[in-house]
Amino acid sequence: VERLIARTPEVLRERYDIDARVLYEAVEVDLARQRVRVCPVGEKGDALGRECVWEAFDQLLFATGALPVYPDVPGVSARGIYALSTLQSGIEVRSAVDGEMPRRAVIVGGGYIGLEMAEALIARGLDVSLVEKMPQVMNTLDPDMGSLVSSALREFGVHLYLEESPVAFAVDGGRVRAVITDRRTLPADLVVLGIGVRPNTALAAEAGVPLGVRGAIRVDRQLRTPVDGVWAAGDCAESWHLVSRRPAHVALGTVANKHGRVAGINIATRSQGSGGEEALFPGVVGTAITKVGALEIARTGLQEAEIKALGLDYASAQIESRTRAGYYPGASRITVKVYAEKGSGRLLGGQIVGGEGAAKRIDVLATALHAGLTVGEIVDLDLSYAPPYSSVWDPVAIAARQVVRLV
Ligand SMILES: Cc1cc2nc3c(=O)[nH]c(=O)nc-3n(C[C@H](O)[C@H](O)[C@H](O)COP(=O)(O)OP(=O)(O)OC[C@H]3O[C@@H](n4cnc5c(N)ncnc54)[C@H](O)[C@@H]3O)c2cc1C
Numbered sequence: 001v002e003r004l005i006a007r008t009p010e011v012l013r014e015r016y017d018i019d020a021r022v023l024y025e026a027v028e029v030d031l032a033r034q035r036v037r038v039c040p041v042g043e044k045g046d047a048l049g050r051e052c053v054w055e056a057f058d059q060l061l062f063a064t065g066a067l068p069v070y071p072d073v074p075g076v077s078a079r080g081i082y083a084l085s086t087l088q089s090g091i092e093v094r095s096a097v098d099g100e101m102p103r104r105a106v107i108v109g110g111g112y113i114g115l116e117m118a119e120a121l122i123a124r125g126l127d128v129s130l131v132e133k134m135p136q137v138m139n140t141l142d143p144d145m146g147s148l149v150s151s152a153l154r155e156f157g158v159h160l161y162l163e164e165s166p167v168a169f170a171v172d173g174g175r176v177r178a179v180i181t182d183r184r185t186l187p188a189d190l191v192v193l194g195i196g197v198r199p200n201t202a203l204a205a206e207a208g209v210p211l212g213v214r215g216a217i218r219v220d221r222q223l224r225t226p227v228d229g230v231w232a233a234g235d236c237a238e239s240w241h242l243v244s245r246r247p248a249h250v251a252l253g254t255v256a257n258k259h260g261r262v263a264g265i266n267i268a269t270r271s272q273g274s275g276g277e278e279a280l281f282p283g284v285v286g287t288a289i290t291k292v293g294a295l296e297i298a299r300t301g302l303q304e305a306e307i308k309a310l311g312l313d314y315a316s317a318q319i320e321s322r323t324r325a326g327y328y329p330g331a332s333r334i335t336v337k338v339y340a341e342k343g344s345g346r347l348l349g350g351q352i353v354g355g356e357g358a359a360k361r362i363d364v365l366a367t368a369l370h371a372g373l374t375v376g377e378i379v380d381l382d383l384s385y386a387p388p389y390s391s392v393w394d395p396v397a398i399a400a401r402q403v404v405r406l407v
Pocket of ligand 1: 024025026027064066084086203233235236251252253254255256
């Protein structure tokens with residue numbers, strides 16, 4: 001656990017002169033008087049109800065993150081149901097696995113948190129079921145790519161229940177005993193929820209800061225909100241999507257880190273009146289990566305449903321290749337899917353599922369999306385090749401080559 005903490009409050013104080021007050025909650029923001037009311041809280045965020053103070057500010061940054069979504073069904077607050085969203089919640093799940101010796105776990109939601117928890121719990125010897133309301137897991141992939149992940153989960157030993165949702169949790173003595181879906185009852189000693197997050201923006205909204213897409217705080221490319229002197233960054237803020245050319249909400253550490261850097265530079269520039277250059281956050285392309293067992297999974301840009309919703313005319317190609325030269329030991333299967341706009345040939349998105357070495361290839365496509373490359377230009381990229389790493393045409397270039405003919 002200690003190794004997961006990048007910087008302690010002591011390091012922040014000593015090395016950066018930052019007064020990081022942990023176990024304090026900002027409960028109210030008074031924009032007119034430029035002050036925030038902060039109150040002490042206990043280890044689990046419970047209000048201690050004493051000694052609240054008003055802190056003054058010149059510049060204010062909202063970095064309140066996101067909150068896990070809970071299904072609105074009976075029994076959801078029972079003991080033994082965990083929404084994995086903070087380090088503390090991870091510690092609690094692990095101590096439940098260590099201390100209570102659960103035998104059967106049910107995971108609700110087949111996104112990356114659900115998948116990673118399924119793998120971790122199988123590794124700890126639990127009998128794991130996963131319930132997902134969509135036809136396949138990983139619905140940030142197209143269903144045909146998601147089905148490869150669903151198969152891998154089953155091979156890994158997970159009991160997969162697709163197109164099902166919990167309608168209630170059976171509770172006995174305050175503890176969860178089963179997940180009741182619209183089709184069956186799954187006995188459970190431990191339940192993990194992974195059905196997504198929503199931006200944590202109540203504090204900002206109550207203060208009158210405008211919200212944007214999916215309730216995230218509206219920001220421009222400098223990370224300024226529409227209120228002068230007020231900024232937002234990370235999971236609570238929206239981002240510009242470079243491919244859809246619309247605001248988007250992407251709750252990932254990759255984005256949060258870059259947001260933080262840009263907002264920090266701009267706040268420092270503004271508060272020091274140094275007249276230095278403002279930093280810009282150009283936007284996101286929706287890149288994400290995960291794994292289940294030996295299967296690597298990655299996506300970037302738009303998936304088919306998003307492209308259709310935007311009304312774009314598109315073509316796609318899906319290819320099967322190998323992660324290394326076919327004859328080289330350890331080569332495994334890789335499936336690459338690529339979308340491009342008809343007419344312009346502009347790359348719109350890509351998805352990769354495969355064995356070791358597959359997923360990080362998504363960064364080629366992510367870079368191409370940032371640069372606005374066409375699929376023809378991707379074919380011409382001077383990508384690396386040696387038999388232990390790739391075939392002479394990298395699978396990403398093979399997929400681009402297929403789609404060039406169709407645009
Ligand atoms: C299990 C898990 C795995 C993940 N894996 C990945 C990954 O592999 N790759 C990736 O890119 N991203 C991953 N993420 C997402 C990543 O962790 C987040 O995108 C990132 O932490 C967001 O940073 P943030 O600073 O915006 O918010 P957070 O890290 O959530 O920080 C927000 C902080 O604000 C505090 N806070 C909220 N309200 C108040 C208030 N009123 N007063 C005072 N403090 C307040 C919260 O307690 C919290 O400490 C993962 C997330 C989870 C839960």
